[in-house]
Amino acid sequence: MSTSQLTPGVVPGRLPAEAYCRNFADLEAPLGPHEARVAADRCYFCHDAPCVTACPTAIDIPLFIRQIATGTPEAAARTIFSQNILGGMCARVCPTEQLCEQVCVREVAEGKPVEIARLQRHATDILMAKAPHPFSRAPATGKRVAVVGAGPAGLAAAHRLAMLGHEVTIFDARPKPGGLNEYGIASYKAPGDFAQQEVDWLLSIGGITLDCGKALGREVTLDGLRASHDAVFLGMGLAGVNALRAEGEDLQHVRPAVDFIAALRQAEDLASLPVGRDVVVVGGGMTAIDAAVQAKLLGAETATIVYRRGQEKMSASRHEQDHATSHGVRIICNAAPVKVHGNGTVREVEFAYTADGPGGLTLLPETFRLKADQLFTAIGQRLGDVPEGLALAEGKIAIDASGRTSLAGVWAGGDCATGGEDLTVTAVAQGRDAAIDIHAALMRP
C-alpha cells in the first residue's frame, strides 16, 4: 500500500508525483514585458528615494525602474548588478516588504508599493539570459586574494576583486558553491537550479578559482592563507546551530531546520525525501517558515510553527507569515518547548505558555502537547570554530565599516561578521565593500 499524508511516522512519497512539481514551482511568476512596463510606471522616481536608502546594497532603484519603463531592461540590470552582483537572487529572496518596498512612498500612501523585487527579477533575468557577462576585468594587478566561503558575501567580494584585476581563489567547505543560496533557502524561491546558474554566471567574469570541499581549520588554515595570499576575506557564514536545550532533544527525528532545508535543496527526487505526518518547527524566523512550508508541501498532514514570544516579535515578516498560513501552516506564539516526548523517536513535543515581561521571558505553569513525528529547530545559528587571533563581538567576527577584522590583511563579511542583519543582501553589501577596501589597501603604493 502506498503512503499518503495520513501514513504515520516519517516517510517519503506522501504525495502523487505531479504534486511535487506543482508545489515546488516558482513561488511568484515572473512579470511579462507589459506587466513590467505597467508596474514600472507606478514608480514616482522619488528624489533621494527612501527605497535606495533602505537597500543594504543601495541599488539606484528609481533609475533601474525608469530604465525598464523606457524599454531598456538590460540597462536596468546593469544598474542593479553594478551595486549588487547577486541582484538576481536578491530579487527572489530579499524580504523587500521589510526593506525597499516597506518604505516605498506608495506603500506608505496607499499600502501598495511599487513591485521593486519583481521588477528587479524581470531586469536581471533578461540580462542573465544573454551572453556575455556584463562586466569586464581591469588589467591584472598581480595580487592574489583568498576568499573563504562561496556564499553571497564571498561571491560578491570575489566578483568585485576579480573585476578590479585581482586573482581570487574561493574555498568552500561544501561540495557546491552558493552558500545559503544553494543550501539554505526554500526551494520554491529559486527553482530551476537558479543558485548554481547564478554562480556560473558570476564566475564567468574570469579570474576566480573555486575550490570546494575545503573548510577553514580543516583543509586550509588562516595562517596558511595569509602566507600564500596578499589578502584574505572570510565569509564562511554560521556553521553552528543553537541547541534546543529541552529534555529529549536527542530523540530521533529532532534536527536543525537548516539541515532539513539543505537536504531538500539537494534532493534529486523530492518524492524520496521522508517527511513526518505531523511536523513541528520551533522558531520565529525565515528558516522556521521555510521549513514548515516545505514540510507541508512535501505532504505533511500538519505543520506547526511554535514561537516563544509574541507574533510582533517574529523576525519573519508578516508577508512570510501569511505565506505560511496560506499553505496551511499553523503558527502558535508565546509558547516554549520544555520537553520532547517519545520512545527513541519523537512522538510529542510539550510546550509551556510564556509571558514576555520587563524581566524577560518566563514560563507559565500551563503546558500543552503537540503531536510530532518530526521536530525542526530554527532557533538561530552561531559561528563555528574561528581561527585564533580574530576578535569577536556579539558572537561574530568583529569588523569595521570597511570589513576589516582585528588581523592585518584579513577582512570579513556576511553572516559570520558583525553589522547588519543576516540577509543575503547585507552579505553582498559587506562582501562588495570589503573588496573595495582590499583593493584600496593592496594598491596603496
Add this chain to the structure above:
Amino acid sequence: MANLQSDFIGIKSPNPFWLASAPPTDKEYNVRRAFQAGWGGVVWKTLGSEGPPVVNVNGPRYGAIWGADRRLLGLNNIELITDRPLEVNLREIKSVKRDYPDRALVVSLMVPCDEDSWKAILAHVEDTGADGVELNFGCPHGMAERGMGSAVGQVPEYIQMVTAWVKKHSRMPCIVKLTPNVTDIRKPAEAARRGGADAVSLINTINSITGVDIDAFAPMPTIDGKGTHGGYCGPAVKPIALNMVAEIARNPATHGLPISGIGGVTTWRDAVEFMLLGAGNVQVCTAAMTYGFRIVQEMISGLSDYMDAKGFASTADIVGRAIPNVTDWQYLNLNYITKAQIDQDLCIKCGRCYAACEDTSHQAIAMSPDRTFTVKDEDCVACNLCVDVCPVETCITMRELPKGTPDPRTGKPVGDYANWLSHPNNPAVRDAAE
C-alpha cells in the same frame, strides 16, 4: 435628469454629442450602431464628387502614442475621404435619416475647388433629407496634395469663396470645418463668416508624425518602408483645440458665430470645457474609436449630473460661460499673489516637488533630513510646477495672500488689481510719463 436637448444652428438633437466625420461614420452599419448607442448626431464621413472613389493605402492607416498601461493618448491617420461610391453613401444617408428623424445627420463634403462641383453635390445631399452640410477644409493629408481639404482651409479667400457657393446653391445649414494647421485660427473663421457660414467646427487634425521606427529609420505608421505625415487627434490635442475655440469665440469679428467643438473630447467633462469656451455642441471621434460607441452613455450621465448640480435648464446655459474670463496676458492681475502650500498630512514624501523646484525653478522648497518638504515663501513665485508634478491630488495648493499682507518674497504688501499696462517696467508707461 437634465434636459440635454440641443439646437445647433437649427439642427436639433437629443444631446450635444455628435460623432465627427471620420471612419466611425463612413457607413450605414456604423451610424445605425451609433444612434442605437445614443449619439445625438453624426457628421457622415466626407463625400467626394461622383465618379471612381478615392483609394486608401492597404497598410496601416493609423499611428498612435500611448501613456501608462498603453492608454491611447494620441492617434494619427492617413485615411482619405470615403472610398465608397457616392451613390451608395447617399442611399444609406437617406435610409438612416428616415429611421432616425430625431437625430442630427450632417454630411461632410470635399470636392474640387470649382463652383460646379459644389453645386452638383449639394443637390444630391439635399435629396437625402440630411440636416446640413459640413465643408471639410481641414484634412491635412492626401487630399491637400490634390488642392482640397487643408489646402483650401489654409487660404481664407478660398474658404470665403467656397462657403459663398454653398450658401448660394443650398438652403441647408452650412458648417465650415477648420484646419488647425495655420498660424492664426481667427483668419479662416472670419473668412467663413464672410462667406455666410452658419457655423464653424474645429479643430480638424494636426499635421504630425507619431513616431519613428528607430530600427527601420522610418516614420510611423510605416507603409513598405515609408511614411507620411498624418492628422493627429485624441486627448493629446485637446488643449490646442480649446485655445482655438476660445480664440474664435472671443474675437470680435467672429464672436457669436456658432462653433462645433472638436479635438480630443473623451469624457463629459471635456465636452463641458469646450462648451464653456463657446462650443454649442461637440464632435467626438478618437474616444469612440478607442472604446466603442457606448462611451456616449457616460457623457450623457455626466453632463446631466453637471447641469443638475449647476441648475442649468438647457445646454445653451453652458455655452460660452467661460469666455469672459479668457483674456490677454497684459490684463492679468500682477497683484494677485499666491504661495504654494504643502499639506503635510497628504504628503507622501516622494520629493518630486523638491527636485522640480530645486533643479528647474526657484529653489523655494526646503527638505529636512526626515523628508519633510516645506515651501519657502520668501522664494516662492507661485509658478505652480510643484502642484503639477505632485502625484497626490490637492496635496499642494496655491494659497492667496490677502490684500495688504506683505509678500515675503518682495517685502511689499499685496495691492489692488494692477496689470502690465500700468506697470512701471512697461516701456509704454515709461514713455507716457516722460
